[in-house]
Amino acid sequence: MAYIPPAVIDSDAHVIENNLTWDHLEPAEAKYRPNIVTDPKDPTVKRWEVNGQIGPRVLATVEAPDGIGTTAGKSDRNVGTPQESRELSNIKARLDHMDALGIDIQVLHTTMWLYPMTQDPDAEAAMTFAWNKWLAAIWDQSDGRLPWSCLVPLSQPDEAVRQMRWARERGAVAVFMRPLDEDRSLIDESFYPIYQEAENLDMSMAVHIANGSDAHVELYHNAAAGSRALPFTLFRTPTVTGTMLLLMSDIKKTFPKLRWGIIEASAQWVPWIYNEAARRIQLTGTDAPKNLFEQANIFITCQTDDDLPWVLKYCGENCLLVGTDYGHGDPSSDIDATVQIRDYEGISDHVKDNILFHNPKKLFALDLDGKAVRSAAE
Numbered sequence: 001m002a003y004i005p006p007a008v009i010d011s012d013a014h015v016i017e018n019n020l021t022w023d024h025l026e027p028a029e030a031k032y033r034p035n036i037v038t039d040p041k042d043p044t045v046k047r048w049e050v051n052g053q054i055g056p057r058v059l060a061t062v063e064a065p066d067g068i069g070t071t072a073g074k075s076d077r078n079v080g081t082p083q084e085s086r087e088l089s090n091i092k093a094r095l096d097h098m099d100a101l102g103i104d105i106q107v108l109h110t111t112m113w114l115y116p117m118t119q120d121p122d123a124e125a126a127m128t129f130a131w132n133k134w135l136a137a138i139w140d141q142s143d144g145r146l147p148w149s150c151l152v153p154l155s156q157p158d159e160a161v162r163q164m165r166w167a168r169e170r171g172a173v174a175v176f177m178r179p180l181d182e183d184r185s186l187i188d189e190s191f192y193p194i195y196q197e198a199e200n201l202d203m204s205m206a207v208h209i210a211n212g213s214d215a216h217v218e219l220y221h222n223a224a225a226g227s228r229a230l231p232f233t234l235f236r237t238p239t240v241t242g243t244m245l246l247l248m249s250d251i252k253k254t255f256p257k258l259r260w261g262i263i264e265a266s267a268q269w270v271p272w273i274y275n276e277a278a279r280r281i282q283l284t285g286t287d288a289p290k291n292l293f294e295q296a297n298i299f300i301t302c303q304t305d306d307d308l309p310w311v312l313k314y315c316g317e318n319c320l321l322v323g324t325d326y327g328h329g330d331p332s333s334d335i336d337a338t339v340q341i342r343d344y345e346g347i348s349d350h351v352k353d354n355i356l357f358h359n360p361k362k363l364f365a366l367d368l369d370g371k372a373v374r375s376a377a378e
Contacts (some may be wrong), residue, residue, distance in 0.1 A: 003349050007368065008338050010098075010359040012208075012263050012301050012323020013106035015135070015148075018087045024133040029126040034117070047110065051123055056115030068102045077334040086327035093329035098145065103338055106326060107206075107364055108135065108148040109263065110176055114210040114235070115217065120127050125153040126165075132167045139171030147364060149174035149206040154181055157193040164194070168201045173364040174261060175203055179242035186242045187249045195255050202300075202365045204259040205243060209235035209332070219245045231330055239265040240273060243298065249279045252296045259297045264325060267302035267311045274314040293319045299363040302355070303332065304340040308347050317351045319359045 022033045036058055039045035048055040074280045084090035084096050098106060109224050110131065118124050126150040130290060135148045150167035152160035152175060164175060175198050179186060186207065196204055211217055211234045220233040243262050246252070270293070278288035289295055293315045300315065302308060312320070322341050325333040334340070341355055 003342055003352060005342065005353055005356045006358075007104040008102055008356050009321075009364075009366070010103045010106040010322040010324050010326065010334075010338060011360045011363070012325055013108055014086065014111050014325065014327035015088050015108050015138070016086045016327050017110070017112045017131070018091055019130060020087070024130040024137075025126060026130075029130070030121045032118075032120075032126045034112075034127075035259075039315065046128050048117065050118045050127070051120060053118055053120070055117050056112065078336045081335065084262065088146075091138060091146075095142065095145060101324075101335060101338065102342075103324070105145050105147065105366065105368075106324075107173065107360070108138070108146055109206060109208050110149075110151060111327070113176060114178070114208070116212045116214070117376040118179075121153065121155045125156055125159050127151075128153050129163055129166075132163055132170075132172070135172070136167065136170035139244065142171075142321035147173040147366065148170050149176040149208075151176050152194060154191070154194070157190070160194050161197045164197050164201060165362060168203060173203060173366065174206035177205050177207045178212040179207055179238040179315045180216060182214065185245055187245050187251050192254070195251075195258055199255050199258040202257075203364050204261050204365070206261045206263055207239060209265050211235060211238055211241045213238075224248065231332075236265045240269050244273055245299075245377055246276065246298060247273070247292060247296055248280060257297075259299065259363050259365075260299045261321070262298060264301055264323060266306055267300045267308075267315070267320060267333075268306045270311050271314040291316050291318075294322050299359055304334060304337050304344065308344060312347065317354050318359060318362075320351075321353045321363065322355050 018179070025033055034048045034050050034055070036046050037049045037054065039047050046058040046348065048058060050056070060326060082093060085094040088094055099105070117127060131151050135150070139146055141146060148171060150164060150172040152163050154160065164172070175194065184190060195205065220230060239262060243364070246260060274288070274292060277292060281288040293300070299319050299321055301321045302311065304322070308320070322337050324335045324337045326335055338356060341352060344352065360366070
């Protein structure tokens, strides 16, 4: 008999920001509406400009002419998504594509904020709130199938808390965090008001691969390997380092109920980090627990080419998730990822249930008793 999960939750899906996003700016905030401009140093690169300040690259995506077909080029991964679906200008088209892929729920994350958009605190607050209003409108039309991680102005903790409370009432289940923000890591105490409110609101922290350090970005953009290594050096390694900091710090004691999602960094590094943490914990005179990640409330998205039986030995069955990276076309992307987990050989159906349903349900505190979950057999 073919394996059928209770339901399928895609823990890493994206929305591509577009003009609809910024229609949610207030009239007095129109000056903060981002524009696409040509990079003055490289005419082949397009960048976002906010109030005269040049910001991050406009990330390229891959569109399948037939809406579902594979357009991964040299890769055998399926990354094709129709523009109206990835931009969510047509919510029904997105939901229909999810149906075709056998996905019940997608947790939505930003694309633009993988890099810092602006250094202006007022601009940041206006843009994050406009983005949150846009996602709230999408949620309202999604029949409960598109929960999301909200953006907050990290430079203004009080405003961040206000936006979190507003977003939580409108479908947000997590707070988007970069592993680095200028000279601050995840365990910087300036973030504690945000963490405290997330714990109070039963929201998770979605630590998505990204980089908010201008110095770090500049360093690796100038590296000899060039763009081939950038997604790894800029995004993945800081995320893994951030996870190590969470494991080795006392933050889990300060916020014992706060859940952490480590999103889009693969999970192949888990055994390495477990052993590194275990050696350091032994120096304190104790042994590392077998469920080190679970005790720290850390959940990790895997990739379908990860050696999952090996990874599971180090993190256990209650920590792994999977995401498609829907809307993007980079090394993490595969819109068939949930199908491949269903067909993955070497792990039990019980573990598959956890990866596809139980673990993301717990991480994002999803209430799935309603109509959002269709019959998995359909």
